[in-house]
Amino acid sequence: MATKTLVLFSSWFAATSALASPLDLFRYADGSTNWQYVSNTSGSLLIIALSYVVVRLLLSRAESRRYSRQLEQIRSELEQRVQQRTATLDEFNQLLKESNRALESEASQHKETAKQLQQSQHYLSNVLASMPLILIGLDSTGAVTQWNRRAAEISGIDAEQAIGANLWEIYPAITVQPGQVNQALTQAKTVTIKHSQRGQYHFDITIYPLSSSRAPGVVVLIDDVTDRILAENSLIQRDKMSSMGELAAVMARDLASPLTAVAGALERGDSAAASARNQQAQAIIANLLSFSQQRGGAVEAIAMPALVDSAIERAGQLLSAPSGLLFSAIEVQRHYPEQLPVIAGYRAELEQALLSLLRHACIALADSAKPSLTVAVTERSGAVWLSVQFFGQLLSDEQQRLLFEPAYQQDQPSNDSLDAGERLSFAHFIVCEQHRGNLAVTSNAEYGTTFHLRLPLR
Incomplete structure (x- = not known):
């Protein structure tokens, strides 16, 4: 139809162009109007217009659809972007919430940490203030950084006055010298000083550097140990007096038997027996003199x-029981292995300790019909062990407990008590204190009485 319309339009245009006036096209030759042609022309023009409108509508519809698709795509893209932005915002919000929660938790922990730190500082301050010794902190220039309550009490200087001041300017009477503080700083080692005035005061002074501090400094600890030293000296003096009493009692007991025998022999006119017992008494005195001279050797x-x-031989020359039993009359069985390592020690002291054990055995065997004892030496567990076993007068549990204890005047006597001459505290001191060994006793009817002596090889 569009083609037909174009043909008609072309014909009309050609006819019109040939006419003098466009209206001549619609007239007959006689000048009357050709209404049929007018109608056809109008219809053709209307069809042409309608066709153009339809074409435009179709084109507009296609373009509208294209724009709609583009708009739909843009809308979809916008929705996707909005969703992405929304998801991103949600994620950021979640992260922000988590960060807020973490910050709240961290703030809570910080508050708790600050509280604990404050409590620790308060506790540490209380500890420093309550210490029974003087504590002074110094920096590298000698300025005071710490000054506890005890330091204030002893010096009469408050902490507010002392902090920041030079120690020797505010407290010149202190026993610590600048050179000692410098020694601890330069050598980075603890310096220990004992300062005392005999009979008046005793101080233990410790100066140690601060190793982990950024600013170099030292801490000075001054401990007043006067009461402790006096108490220790009193105990040492008491132990010395007890040992002297024990040695005096042993010497008196050792001398009593030969001197009594000398007196009896002289009454009987037995000069040979008196001379033998007199030589025994002289040997006892010589032994004590020799021990006093040799003690403390290398x-x-x-x-x-x-x-x-050597101890058994010397016991045969020196020892006898109050009943008159001579140690030389006791049968001694000896059990030694062929090879034994040597020990390091003081020969004179160890021999006197063995003599004390043999003396106790001699007195315990005084009433035996056939006195005998067994001495065994073995090595085991890195030590040399010695045992002295005999069957004689037994020791009660209380006597076993007291045997190695010093005898003091305040000890209450009882049926099981032992006097100073019967105790072995001096022998125990030699073995346990001087030689880091052990000395014990067991006593029962089945195995008799046994002394167990252990001396370490190292």
Whole structure:
């Protein structure tokens, strides 16, 4: 139809162009109007217009659809972007909430930490203030950084006055010297000083550097140990007096038997017996003099079997029981292995300790019909062990407990008590204190009485 319309339009245009006036096209030759042609032309023009409108509508519709698709795509993209932005915002909001929660938790922990730190500082301040010794902190220039309550009490200087001031300017009477503080700083080692005035005061002074502090400094601890030293000296003096009393009692007991025998022999006119017992008394005195001269010598290597043999031989020359039993009359059985390592010790002291054990055995065997004892030396567990076993008068549990204890005047006597001459505290001191060994006793009817002596090889 569009083609037909174009043909008609072309014909009309050609006819019109040939006419003088466009209206001549619609007239007949006689000049009357050709209404049929007018109608056809109008219809054609209307069809042409309608066709154009339809074409435009179709084109507009296609373009509208294209724009709609583009708009839909843009809307979809916008929705997607909005969703992405929304998701991002949600994520940021979640992260922000988590951050807020973390900040709240951290703030709570910080508050708790600050509270604990404050409590720790308060506790540390209380500890420093309550210490029974003087505590002074110094920096590298000698300025005071710490001054506890005890330091204020002793010096009469308050902490507010002392902090920041030079120690020797505000407290010149202090026993710590600048050179000692510098020594601790320069050598980065603890310096220990004992300062005392005999009979008046005793101080233990410790100066140690601050190793982990950024600013170099030292802490000075001054401990007043006067009461402790006096108490220790009193105990040492009491132990010395007890040892002297024990040695005096042992000497008196050792001398009593031969001197009594000398007196009896002289009454009987037995000069030979009196001379023998007199030689025994002289040997006892010579032994004590020799021990006093040799005591405190150098440490030496000692073969235990030889030391035991020497002690047994000396016991035969010196010892006797109040009943008159001579140690030389006791049968001694010896059990030594062929090879024994030597020990390091003081020969004279160890021999006197063995003599004390043999003296106790001699007195305990005084009423035996056939007195005998067994001495055994062995090595085990890194030590040399010596045992002295005999069957004689037994020791009660209380006597076993008291045997190695010093005898003091305040001890209450009882049926099981032991006097100073019967105790072995001096022998126990030699073995346990001087030689880091052990000395014990067991006593029962089945195995008799046994002294157990242990001396470490190192």
